[in-house]
Amino acid sequence: MRIGLFATCLGDTLFPDAVRATAILIARLGHEVVFPPGQTCCGQMHVNTGYQREPVPLVRKFAEQFGDPSIDAVVLPSGSCAGSVRHQHPLVAERYGDAALRDGVETVRAKTYELSELLVDVLGVTDVGAYFPHRVTYHPTCHSLRMLRVGDKPLRLLRAVDSIDLVELPEADACCGFGGTFAVKNADTSGAMLQDKVRNVLSTGADACTAGDSSCLMHIGGGLSRIRSGTRTLHLAQILASTRTSPHAFPKTEAATR
């Protein structure tokens, strides 16, 4: 298959390792990775903050970049961005777009998938041949869970990983408190939500907390880092991309290498 990869603005800029892992995983599974160079951002931040006119060009760009019929499927290593393409792009196109945009959005959203959906539903794999000999706990991000309804697909993928020690996260389905600009506009409430998530992550004794969305991981990771917990965050793709031949290496901070 020719699989279009949308890096997401956050992934491209701040968390390239997660996107790199997604690309490597797809290539290892025998598929061609297509990266349309004109891609930037899905516009989720705009819509969620109340702006629906401003992201029209972003919605149009996404439809243009991935509308190419030779692209069989589009994958996003982010549950919330995939949710935005599926649920918010039609809203924006309907309200502020033209007929061409509405058609374009309809075509592209039907072949857009979050990573675990692509692997399990489209490619039909749950064991991707990964090897990850570490203790891991999984946080099912809100938009993957309740907007996309990915269900237990990420967990099925993780359970099939060789040598993984997967431990259940208490109160897993509770929001970590990120919510995009919510974490800035309502920083106190968001922080209170984060404290409970961090406490639950630490109670598992996991080496890493994983999820299918770099934005939620940035939030949880920011909390774990602030208290110097020693527990890391890792995108689901990074665990699935790790193999016996090329195992995942936790990056060393400069402090550790000094």
Place this chain on the structure above:
Amino acid sequence: MSSTFLGMPAAPPRSPYGTGNLRGERKFPKAAHDELRNEQLRRNLRKATHSIRAKRLAVTSELPDWEPLRDAGAAIKAATMDRLPELLEQLERKVTEQGGTVHWARDGVEANEIVTRLVKETGSDEVIKVKSMATQETGLNEHLENQGVTAYETDLAELIVQLAHDKPSHILVPAIHRNRDEIRDIFRSAIPGVDPELDSVPAHLAAAARAYLREKFMTVPVAVSGANFGIAETGTLSVVESEGNGRMCLTMPKTLITVMGIEKVLPRYQDLEVFLQLLPRSSTGERMNPYTSMWTGVTPGDGPQEFHLVLLDNGRTAALADRIGRQALHCIRCSACLNVCPVYERAGGHAYGSTYPGPIGAVLTPQLAGMDAAKNDPNSSLPYASSLCGACFDACPVKIDIPSLLVELRHQHTEQARATAEKLAMKAAATVMSRPGLFTAAQKAAGTGGRVVAGRDRKISRLPAPFDGWTDTRDLPAPPRRTFRSWLASAEGAAALRAAAEEGARPGADTVRHDHEEGNR
């Protein structure tokens, strides 16, 4: 040919500014900032919301037709809203035929005046009250007090709130923010003739309230109630409750005055079949609530001999006029969304400043009372009081898509706002992001800047306003030296993808197993 310009219909009015209890004094983030420091509140909320959550899940998952019931509830509500005027007139006709009197109140002020006049006509300067959201919304008790009429709340939790001159903080459990020692102190100081040695054993507290209330039930000749349902087909009103104090108010006084929001009407008696399953299971997590009272007009020789129904608009028609927002009128006040909401669980009900807190309050309050009725209207902060996690949508028994309503109200708010700094920033961000050349330049600038700020440990620990709230409790990683797209375009990126493809194709090594082998682990 002549033509008559009929003009655009005027937008229906919101609840008048400065009346009732649909607006707090502070914006949500500020109010929440203080509430978050109330340890008692935090502990009570966590305990109560988690235990009700578990109960609700147990009694909703045991029903094989729970999802179809939710669909039916949503469908009945949508159909009701589509022909609300006609159903309300039918309800009025039926109530009148059965000996009741119907009054129409365009807002809370009118409703309060009507109720006060009706109470005074009975000659009484006291009323007993059934727990009611509608009269809390209109501020009826305060109005009655100004008019020399004393209202006694008879729901135990409402009584606690009233005696403490406090405000409810939860739809179902109004005194959720109080502990039993506080309640003992409130009773000792506010219930006339109470045992000064009263302790904080729950049964003793309940007994003290019971003794106080019994005397009111026996002597006060007029009651005010709300309504959970009003049936257009028969003119039947209904209140569901747990304590039986509502039943006392609805049956013992000579005169009964019911204040009902116009959205509470249901077309047919049979519709109760759906809602009497949805409501208690979603609300208290019980299969059935202990007391379900239904009455139809006046029955000679039995119960109140005079019945008045006050139909309250107070911004509901304005909400109905909104194609998307009108869904909020489907709410049956079960409070399931409050109990699952991570924001409500931390900040509590008072932070919302309205009779209606939690996720449903965040979408209902701004529609009933407006969110730009004043400069810096506190209600304009309510649609943002959510991380959009979606737990409320899953819990709602009538499937109100609260996250979508929040996003819609945020949009309405930004549309009404003039050129704010945020709006300009959003516009600028969209411009940059719609041009890949500008985007990569911005990535580079942010990367260099971010790495400088972060320093050696590659962490950003302090950001300037308005982002300083983030770094109060969280770090931010420094942007790495290389973006994904520059890696992919490099020789290293191309080699890595080639190597991955070769690794996958190599026979025997880490081969991919397909679905049929799943479950071996």
